[in-house]
Amino acid sequence: xxxxxxxxxxxxxxxxxxxxxxxxxxxxxxxxxxxxxxxxxxxxxxxxxxxxxxxxxxxxxxxxxxxxxxxxxxxxxxxxxxxxxxxxxxxxxxxxxxxxxxxxxxxxxxxxxxxxxxxxxxxxxxxxxxxxxxxxxxxxxxxxxxxxxxxxxxxxxxxxxxxxxxxxxxxxxxxxxxxxxxxxxxxxxxxxxxxxxxxxxxxxxxxxxxxxxxxxxxxxxxxxxxxxxxxxxxxxxxxxxxxxxxxxxxxxxxxxxxxxxxxxxxxxxxxxxxxxxxx
Amino acid sequence: xxxxxxxxxxxxxxxxxxxxxxxxxxxxxxxxxxxxxxxxxxxxxxxxxxxxxxxxxxxxxxxxxxxxxxxxxxxxxxxxxxxxxxxxxxxxxxxxxxxxxxxxxxxxxxxxxxxxxxxxxxxxxxxxxxxxxxxxxxxxxxxxxxxxxxxxxxxxxxxxxxxxxxxxxxxxxxxxxxxxxxxxxxxxxxxxxxxxxxxxxxxxxxxxxxxxxxxxxxxxxxxxxxxxxxxxxxxxxxxxxxxxxxxxxxxxxxxxxxx
Numbered sequence: 001x002x003x004x005x006x007x008x009x010x011x012x013x014x015x016x017x018x019x020x021x022x023x024x025x026x027x028x029x030x031x032x033x034x035x036x037x038x039x040x041x042x043x044x045x046x047x048x049x050x051x052x053x054x055x056x057x058x059x060x061x062x063x064x065x066x067x068x069x070x071x072x073x074x075x076x077x078x079x080x081x082x083x084x085x086x087x088x089x090x091x092x093x094x095x096x097x098x099x100x101x102x103x104x105x106x107x108x109x110x111x112x113x114x115x116x117x118x119x120x121x122x123x124x125x126x127x128x129x130x131x132x133x134x135x136x137x138x139x140x141x142x143x144x145x146x147x148x149x150x151x152x153x154x155x156x157x158x159x160x161x162x163x164x165x166x167x168x169x170x171x172x173x174x175x176x177x178x179x180x181x182x183x184x185x186x187x188x189x190x191x192x193x194x195x196x197x198x199x200x201x202x203x204x205x206x207x208x209x210x211x212x213x214x215x216x217x218x219x220x221x222x223x224x225x226x227x228x229x230x231x232x233x234x235x236x237x238x239x240x241x242x243x244x245x246x247x248x249x250x251x252x253x254x255x256x257x258x259x260x261x262x263x264x265x266x267x268x269x270x271x272x273x274x275x276x277x278x279x
Numbered sequence: 280x281x282x283x284x285x286x287x288x289x290x291x292x293x294x295x296x297x298x299x300x301x302x303x304x305x306x307x308x309x310x311x312x313x314x315x316x317x318x319x320x321x322x323x324x325x326x327x328x329x330x331x332x333x334x335x336x337x338x339x340x341x342x343x344x345x346x347x348x349x350x351x352x353x354x355x356x357x358x359x360x361x362x363x364x365x366x367x368x369x370x371x372x373x374x375x376x377x378x379x380x381x382x383x384x385x386x387x388x389x390x391x392x393x394x395x396x397x398x399x400x401x402x403x404x405x406x407x408x409x410x411x412x413x414x415x416x417x418x419x420x421x422x423x424x425x426x427x428x429x430x431x432x433x434x435x436x437x438x439x440x441x442x443x444x445x446x447x448x449x450x451x452x453x454x455x456x457x458x459x460x461x462x463x464x465x466x467x468x469x470x471x472x473x474x475x476x477x478x479x480x481x482x483x484x485x486x487x488x489x490x491x492x493x494x495x496x497x498x499x500x501x502x503x504x505x506x507x508x509x510x511x512x513x514x515x516x517x518x519x520x521x522x523x524x525x526x527x528x529x530x531x532x533x534x535x536x537x538x
Contacts, residue, residue, distance in 0.1 A: 133383075146361045150368075150398025154383075154390050157397065160404055161389055161426050225404040 009056040009089040015039055019057035019211070023202055026213035031176030032144075033127050038209040048081060048106055049206030051123035055104045058119055058202065059085065064092045066100035071108040071248070071265030078106070095268050107170070109191040111247045111269040114199035116216060122185040124205035127212065129173045129183040149181045152223055160228055169233065175221045182212065184220075190234045190248045195220040237262040242273035284346045286311045286452060286484050287332070292341035294324075294331050300508035301327035305341070307503065307513070311451070314478060314485045316499030316516060318492060318531065324508040325488040326456060332486065333373050333454045334363050345370075345452070368398050372445035376457035378437035381444070382429045388415065388440055389425040395448045414443040418473060435466035439473065446477060453478075453485040459494055471497050492535055496520060504528045 007013065015037075022036035041049040059065065065085055069077040073095040081104060082093050094100050097112040104121040114120060130140045133151045143149070152173050159167045172189035176182050184195060185203060195201065201214040214220065224230040235249045240261040247269055249262040264270035285308035294301035302324035309315055317325050330336040332343055334355055343355045348370065355363055367373070375381040382391055392411040393401070401407050412422055418439040420432075429437050438458065445453065458474065459467040475498060478485055487498055495502055495516055502519045504512040504527065512525040523529045 146364060148364065148398065150394060150400075153397040153402070154386060154394050157393055157404065157407065158386060158390050161387055161408075226402050227405050 006088045008061070009059050009085065009091075010041075011039065011053065011056045015053075016057040019053055022211040023054065023057065023213060026202070026211050027200070027215050029180075030214050030218045031180030031182040031212060033210040033212045035209055036211050038206045041206065042084075043080070045207040046125060047077060048104070048123035050204030050208075050211070051104050051106070051121050051206075052081060052084070052204075053206060054121045054202045054204035054211060055081075055085065055102060056089075058102055058121065059089055059091055061089070061091065063101045064094050064099055065089075066094050066097065066103045066268075067105075068103065068108060068110065068266075068268075069106045070250070071110070072267045074267065096272075097266075097268050107186050107188075108248070108265060109187060109194045109197075111244075111264070111266045114197050116198045118199040120197075120199050120201045122187075122201065122203045124183070124185040124203045124208070124210070126171075127183055127203065127205040127208050127210040129171075129181050144180060147179070149175075152181055153225070156223060156225065156228075160225070166224065166228055166230070172230075173223050175223060176214065177219050178221075181223070182220075188234070188248055189222065189230070190232045192220070192222045192230070193232050235262050239264045239270060239273075242270045242277070244270070244273055284352055285309055286313075286346050287486075288342075288344040288346075288352065289332065290342045290344070292328065292331055292338050292343065294327055294336065294338045300324070301336075302331070302505070302508045305510055307510075309452075309484055309486065311484055312482045313501065314483075314487060314499045316495030316502045317486065317488045317505060318490060318495055318502065319505035320490060320531075323505040325490075325505055327508075328505070329454055329456055329486065329488045333371065334367065335373075348451075368395050369448055370451050372448075372450040372453045374438075374441055374445055374453060374455040374458050376460045378429070378434070378441045381441040382437060384428065384430050387426045387428055388420065388432070391429065391440060391444045392447050395444065399448060410447060414447050415440075417477070418443040419469075435462055435470060438462065438470060442474070442477070446481070446483075449481070451484060453483055455485060455487045455489075457489050457491075458487065459489070459491060467494075474498060492520060492532065504531065 019036055022034045026034045041052055043049060067078040067082040069075040085091055086093055097110040102119045106123045128140055130151060133155055134140050156166050170188050171183055171186040172192055174182050174184050198216050200216055203212045222230040237249060238245045239249060241263050244264055247264045247266060250265040251260055251262055253260050287309040290306050292305045293303050305328055319325050331338040344352045345355050347353050389411040392414050393407040396407050415422060415425060420436055420439060429440055459470055489495060499516045502516045503510050506527045512519060512528045520532055523532050
């Protein structure tokens with residue numbers, strides 16, 4: 001039952017309206033960071049305050065919510081946000097990717113292909129891809145406005161000069177519809193090619209007060225050099241539990257002697273595969 | 280690019296800081312391949328003038344007409360910001376007095392040189408690196424230092440790296456603000472030698488602001504002497520230095536210490 005002390009999905013209606021306007025603007029200008037008046041949420045910054053606000057503005061009573069943290073449904077961050085919306089919005093929740101209408105995610109895109117009736121909400125720590133290259137926000141905004149993105153390649157150049165290949169493995173910068181360079185939030189670069197998808201993708205950064213978005217089937221190109229092309233990399237193993245060779249893997253240390261196993265980071269995908277094998 | 284037009288045509292450039300004069304009614308032409316020196320004491324408006332010319336400061340009055348490659352003479356002050364910034368990373372170069380202001384200290388030497396190339400669309404790592412190596416060689420920095428950060432370089436090396444970074448896109452006009460300031464004399468001599476060679480080889484036009492008369496004697500074809508925001512004397516460098524007409528220029532020339 002909904003906790004009646006709260007408005008539906010915690011935020012008041014005016015705030016949700018403000019956030020929806022930011023989301024619509026973000027969808028109209030794919031990859032552009034729309035400022036919004038981020039509210040204090042009952043959780044610390046860095047725990048997904050941006051994603052939670054976007055989810056709160058997106059949810060309707062008939063929605064089914066799934067929350068994942070690094071692909072898993074059962075980690076602290078995922079459990080607490082799921083409980084938060086169960087209590088404040090009384091929406092149905094699920095761990096099955098295909099049953100969900102709204103999926104809030106931290107740092108992963110589900111392995112299962114998403115469809116047109118789904119919304120994927122990302123939690124974003126630092127929305128500005130140029131932040132560590134150019135510390136001045138006034139300057140980075142100007143660079144976005146004037147499409148001056150040479151500096152982004154300087155970062156990749158430095159990677160190759162130092163490591164012999166592009167060593168950036170997460171939060172890999174992308175160019176959206178040939179215009180804005182965007183930080184895809186710290187998803188592994190393995191997930192970058194999946195961003196051209198049927199579902200709507202919304203990005204919320206609470207502390208930085210920015211929302212940006214990708215409409216369905218938006219063209220998303222990962223930046224690279226002609227002679228050092230982009231590569232979606234993952235651990236070379238297969239999943240130790242379900243045997244999948246095409247999913248992103250977590251390395252799990254199993255004892256103090258250095259034994260380890262590689263398992264799917266997407267727990268729902270892994271479980272479904274194992275159920276299928278058992279049947 | 281036509282030879283009939285000056286590369287840079289400055290008319291009545293004026294900049295006030297409140298009631299204070301920054302520089303007043305400065306006019307001159309700069310022709311392709313010419314090096315103009317601007318000398319004067321501290322506070323005479325040299326740097327203000329240079330920053331106004333390079334688009335870093337908005338002047339209050341005047342015109343700065345640059346002979347652009349595509350569209351011929353154009354006032355850079357009324358130009359749109361994207362155009363001006365594009366000029367700033369293609370046809371123009373700005374060498375700061377302190378190399379730290381002009382370099383990215385957290386990025387390797389190669390990355391610093393390559394930045395302007397990548398900013399104008401170079402997307403081939405091998406070629407960018409080859410050009411960076413070529414330019415490090417031209418400014419006498421060992422190839423083995425290409426992946427080191429400028430923080431590990433000496434002052435003179437940083438200054439040379441800054442020059443390489445600026446010249447890599449083959450600009451036509453270079454603004455230099457005290458390029459040898461803060462360097463010891465032997466390093467200054469090498470840097471001047473290098474600059475003179477590059478200016479001659481590449482046919483660069485340059486505007487050099489300095490208070491060091493030896494620098495302009497070596498580099499500049501023409502000289503402009505400034506005092507309290509006004510230009511008090513102009514002429515060929517040797518003519519101004521050997522036969523100064525204005526009282527202030529005479530003072531300036533006679534103030535140089537003889538060793």
